[in-house]
Amino acid sequence: MATLHPWPDQTLSSNKTRVIRELAQGQNCAAQLQMIVDQQHSQQGSSPEELLQKILTCFDQTISMLQDACMTPAAVSKERRGCYKRKRGAQTWTIVSDKMEDDHAWRKYGQKTILNSKHPRSYFRCKHKCDQGCRAIKQVQRTEVDDSKMYHITYIGTHTCRDSSPHDMAPSNNSGIPFDGSSPTLKHGYEEEMTPSDVTELDSMTMWEDVVLGGDGFESMYGDMVSDMYSCKEVSCLNLEPIGLENGFQLDDSEFV
DNA sequence: GGTATTTGACCGAA
DNA sequence: TTCGGTCAAATACC
The missing domain is CATH 2.20.25.80 (WRKY domain)
Incomplete structure (x- = not known):
């Protein structure tokens, strides 16, 4: 049976990786651009247009992915109907x-x-x-x-x-x-x-869903940021912790400054 | 308008 | 794949 969850379980982790990778790539491009711009001040060098286009593409793809996942609250609620953890155990009479x-x-x-x-x-x-x-x-x-x-x-x-x-x-x-x-x-x-461990995985999943699905917590904390990000193509406002990636990229907001 | 019930959709377990 | 358990929108009731 096909699930209507925005990000089915089998694609959730891969989407997370893609999002992070795209962001990291954009970050790396921005860092390069910054170096070029800095160099232009001292000497006329190559045009940064190509890098700029790449940066915009990266962020467009990332934001598009986020938007696909960030359905309206009503729609999310509807798609999650019937999602529950069946009670196993507990006293019965x-x-x-x-x-x-x-x-x-x-x-x-x-x-x-x-x-x-x-x-x-x-x-x-x-x-x-x-x-x-x-x-x-x-x-x-x-x-x-x-x-x-x-x-x-x-x-x-x-x-x-x-x-x-x-x-x-x-x-x-x-x-x-x-x-x-x-x-x-x-x-x-x-x-x-039911043991407390039953909720551990659920909680971590909820945290991620808060980010990608625009949950209450994320919306209140980062909703404006995402909005700004999409409107001005700027992610420096996201106070991200440094994240090491397989491809050598690293998310570190210090490089955006 | 607020609360309770109905009911079809959805999910997990077997 | 089937079936029982749960969710939540729609509806009814006060």
């Missing part, structure tokens, strides 16, 4: 109950028809996911028996939120399972929690 409601506030976020099931499965997440980062979710599906209004309810993850509902004043296992005495059929399963 499955109960059979005659009611879907419990003591916690849930918000429905999806519904799917399940193969060989008469009834769709509904997906709920804790209402406090956004404000408190609570990761508890539950899945509700009616039992296959038509005449019995019973529901299979699977709770995944425990509540980390401080639900403001009065019910929370009572002792709770914080899992969202109602302790109302009329204990439904309960199955309990436990798998390992």
